[in-house]
Amino acid sequence: MRTAYEPVAITAAVTGGDVLPSQSPAVPCGPRAIAQAAVDAAAAGASAVHLHARELDGRPTGSAEMFSDIVSEIRSHCDVVINVTTGGSVDMTAADRLQGVVATRPDIATLNLGTMNFEGFPTKARWPEVEHQWERDVLANSGRVVFTNTLAMMRDFAATFRDLGVCPELEIYDMGHLNMARFLLDEGTLQGPVRIQFVLGTLGGAGGSLADLVTLEQAAHRILGTDLAAVSVAAVGYPGQLRMAAVAVAGGFDIRVGIEDNLRVRRRQQAADSAELVAAAVGIAAQLEREITTPAALRSQLGPWYSTRGHGGAQ
Ligand code: KMH
Ligand code: ZN
Numbered sequence: 192m193r194t195a196y197e198p199v200a201i202t203a204a205v206t207g208g209d210v211l212p213s214q215s216p217a218v219p220c221g222p223r224a225i226a227q228a229a230v231d232a233a234a235a236g237a238s239a240v241h242l243h244a245r246e247l248d249g250r251p252t253g254s255a256e257m258f259s260d261i262v263s264e265i266r267s268h269c270d271v272v273i274n275v276t277t278g279g280s281v282d283m284t285a286a287d288r289l290q291g292v293v294a295t296r297p298d299i300a301t302l303n304l305g306t307m308n309f310e311g312f313p314t315k316a317r318w319p320e321v322e323h324q325w326e327r328d329v330l331a332n333s334g335r336v337v338f339t340n341t342l343a344m345m346r347d348f349a350a351t352f353r354d355l356g357v358c359p360e361l362e363i364y365d366m367g368h369l370n371m372a373r374f375l376l377d378e379g380t381l382q383g384p385v386r387i388q389f390v391l392g393t394l395g396g397a398g399g400s401l402a403d404l405v406t407l408e409q410a411a412h413r414i415l416g417t418d419l420a421a422v423s424v425a426a427v428g429y430p431g432q433l434r435m436a437a438v439a440v441a442g443g444f445d446i447r448v449g450i451e452d453n454l455r456v457r458r459r460q461q462a463a464d465s466a467e468l469v470a471a472a473v474g475i476a477a478q479l480e481r482e483i484t485t486p487a488a489l490r491s492q493l494g495p496w497y498s499t500r501g502h503g504g505a506q
Contacts (some may be wrong), residue, residue, distance in 0.1 A: 193443050199476050200445040200484040202423065203232030204241040205465045208453025209311050209427075211329065212249030213321040215454045215461050221247040222257050226264035228465055229271065232449065235466035238484045239272035239299065240265065241447065243279065243414040244291060247495030250325045251280035253287030255294035262295040267460045272486045274299040274360060277348050280334050281309055289351060295332070298490060298497065300387075302348055304361045304368035304375075308395030309338035321472040333338045338395070345371070358493035362389040363407065364396030369414045373383030376418050382495045387411060388447065389437055391426040399431040402440055408442075420494055423447055429455035432468070437475050445484070448472045 197327035204220060205228040206499050212218040219228040222244070229240040244257040262273055275297040277290040292300045311331045312318050321327055352359050352419045359381065375381040389407050392399025395427055397407060404424060425447035426435035449465040456462040456471060480491060490497070 194423050195243055195443070196480060196482075198482040198484040198488065199440055200234060200238040200421075200423065200489050201451075201469060201472050201476070202228065202239040202241050202274060202425075202445070202447040203235075203237035203469050204425065204447055204449035204451035206243050206245055206339040207303070207449075208243045208245070208251035208276070208278065210450065210454060211319060211326045212245070213323065213326055214319045215450070217450050217454065217462055217464050218245075219450070220245045220249040220250060222260040226261045226348045228450070229258065229261070230268045231464060232469045233265075233269045233271035234430065235469040236483050237271060237469045238486055238489045239275065241274040241301070241449070242291075242297075243276050243322060243451065248323050248325070250323070251283070253279050253283050253290050255290040256349050258291035258296045259261075262297065270486045272299060272489050273297040274301070276301050278303050278362065280337075281338045285347065289348055292348075292355070292357060293351065295357050297357060298452065298493060299358045299360050300348075300352055301362050301388075302345060302352070303338070303340040303362045303364075304345065304371040305339050306340050307364060309336050310334070310394040310427050311336075313394055322391055342371075345375060346380050349375065349496065353382075353496050356496055358386065358497040361385055362390050363411070364390045364393055365398070366410055368411050369407070373414050373428045376415075382492060383414070383415075384420035385418055386423070386494065387415075387419065388423040388425055391424065392428055392431045399426045401437060402444075404435065404438065408451065421445060421474045421492065425452060427452040429453050430458065433471055433475075436472050440472070440475050440479050442483055447474060
């Protein structure tokens, strides 16, 4: 049973695959910069780091070699919990999206529970000036973006997580994804209790308001019941990310902040890096008297598949 003073796990999402590097110099590109952003976020207080990979020109990649470089560099500096994406970017194949998890055997990996529209730049008025041709291609494709997550992909990804002893983090963008989680638990593809993360404020998923969070949280308890181990809250954009982080800390949830989903730390000020966003979240938690979950404590909470790793260590 969570108490009012339960520690809060803060995940730093340091680069992602959705924002365009031309939008901000704070978007780390290439293995060195991504690893450094993760190490800095951990030093700022993050319990876990959520990782994507990007080429030096910022193009998202599923490269197993790059994920291996990033994760081994982070592990050589700190013991932060490693959370690797299978979301990748919307134009990657399922195989591309899974190879980073296979290559690095992270503590946690994301599992996205539904195909959806996923529009980051829906109107030309919101298109940034961009440097790279691949960014122009992304903008030109706006209005036709589909983030594909078929049931077959979910079953395949989950089986790989189980075989590797990786804890799934179920990405919930909308109500239907909770029904999918229920189905996967009932058919045995997933084993409870599960960790879920609400991803709020995407155009194609639930909105980023307090009402959206309350609706999803009440539905999660109704649908998942005792199969629910932990709930994290991630919201995209500014001010949504930090405001929903404040609400989530107040409400006893875990949280995710970082450049992947939000480039600003103030209304008219871009964040220098994810560490700055983590520091803001740490300040909120301090004000509300919630300590930060340590990496060791978080690893002890990663549930049935992770415990097959024996001592529950990172390797
Ligand atoms: N950038 C988030 C909106 C994943 O990595 O699996 C989507 C995300 C999914 O974080
Ligand atoms: Zn991600």
